[in-house]
Amino acid sequence: MTFEQLGLSEPILKALATEGYTTPTPIQAQSIPIVLKGYDLIGLAQTGTGKTAAFALPILDILHEDNRNQKGYKHIRTLILTPTRELAAQIGDSFAAYGRHTGLKHEVIFGGVSQVPQVQSLRIGTDILIATPGRLLDLMNQGYVHLDYLEIFVLDEADRMLDMGFIHDVKKVIRVLPDDRQTLFFSATMPKEVTELAQTILYKPERVEVAPVSSTAETVDQSVYYVNGKDKMDLLVHILTEQKIARTLVFARTKHGADKLAKNLKKAGIRADAIHGDKSQGARQNALASFKEGKLKVLVATDIAARGIDVDALTHVINYDLPNIPESYVHRIGRTGRAGASGIALSFVNGEERAYLKDIQKLINKQIPVIAHPYEDKSAPVAGDAAPKPQGGRGGRGGGGGRNRGGGQRSQGGSSGNGGARSGGHRARSGEGRAQRGGGGGGQRSQQSSQQAAS
Template structure:
């Protein structure tokens, strides 16, 4: 199947061609026809499967085909709710790319920055609003956002939304939406609490599931290094001596830990930056921009930032610390090996993290190969 087989309108086909897209990923091939039929959708897809395009492309088509002569202050017709600033910006970039030859307008709103540019855009009128929950509720309360004429609602990364404590904000927003709408619900995992939330949002949905969260992409070569906690910095520097590693995304569990790793790397002459919730929005965006352009070789991130980091051709992910939630491991390493490309994932495991590693092995139903031949092996 190609995108040419999906009955897409010419402006979108043209944009996809310019983006170099020819073959849809499985989630795109399954979801796009369903959404174009105006049906509700429950989508289970892990990170890196092309999920954003799976809903952005058909949404643009539906809105474009229903587009009438509009006034400057037209109502918001579609809302995409997503948990992080980075992910919101990434989705906005996707709408810009796929919708460049349509008449559909969009804007992105999130917290941590001044609201005036966002409210200025809202005053002009937009078709599609991409938002994080806190800032959206804030602007609704101030009277800048009205959702009564909404046609399409998307809840993206629902499991991460709940992990971050946004469930009450999401429920408040749901109460403000018109009952008659098309709803799309995406989550990488489907525990009972997520299914309960989905049931309150969706009406007779079609279900699409690709690559269960318990699996990791076959294109990612995984390995684990057993190392004492005190030797992790030395091991990281040892690995980065390999010049073939052009860029590496390093994960820590805490913001403080990320900053400490960056300090060590910079002292050793490795260009690096941290990205986490304590950084200003401008600092986070600049760090991501520098990483994408390879001005910065190593980006050190916490899990909250994980799903918003979308970097083409990223070859290496390094788990400086093993995540204590096994699904998080799948999401972390899914930053590489995207859309069929090859990737490499290294994990550093100290004695206290062995239980976390066992949980990961159980989830992915295989043992990650151990690298024993390295100068900081603790022999365990």
């Protein structure tokens, strides 16, 4: 399948050609037609699967088709809520690249920096707003953000929102959104609290699940190094020098640990810096820019700060501290081996972390090979834990029909989910065309789409 077959408009296809993209990833191939038809969507996909383009491309297409009717001041028509500053900036870069020929405006707002330039941009008007919850609520309370004209709401990294304690802020934002909207909900996992949130904000959603969190990319070569905690630094320096690793992302469990690790690497003559939530926005951006440009050999990160780090040709990820949450391991090593490229993930495991390794291997249903090395923990097992038995497959899911909104009511056939009425204007979309709510509650806009292809 190609992007042309997904029914995207010429300006979007032109931008994709410039970026060198020809074939959509599975999450893109399945999600884009659903979004173009106007359905609400739950997208389950691990990091590195092309999730951002899965919602950015159809949103740009939808807004561009109607852009000629949006004269004068640009009201916020799409809100994308994301948990971290790095991820917000990355999404902004994607909208800039994919939307360069559409004439649409986007703005990115997040905390840790002065609000003055953000407020100035909002006063001018923007079609698409990408925001972190804290800064968004702050500017809403000050009267700088108005969402009365919102058409599409995207909640990205919903599980990470929960982990970071943003779930109450998210609910505050949702309470002021127009009922008549399209909602796209993306998450790598669906714990109980995230599932409950999805049920309250989505209307009969379609569901796309690609590369569930329990799977790791086949292109990533994984290995384990048993080592005492006091020897981890010596092992890290040994690997970085012996294997001549040019650039690697190293994970630490805590912010303090990340700073200490970066400091010790510098003492060993290795160019390194740390990135985490306590760093100023300027320091984080400088460290990430230096890493991308190859000025740093090692970027040390915590799990939360690493969300949104997207570095081309990152060959190695090293778990200096093994995570105690198995899903975090999958997210971590997903920073390498992206878009079909090969990658290497090395994990240091001390005595206390062996239980974490067991849980990880159970989750991914795979035994990770153990590597011998000069700093080996002699008390560790010679081989890794026995690989878990294969689990049974998942059953299929039913799909669904169209959507029609109008006169304060919306209906959809053939999909399971929560029913109910939503007030607002009229919007209807089908595979052959779209009719969206008219300005001022009266008119109707229609746009013939390009050919649609089933994913």
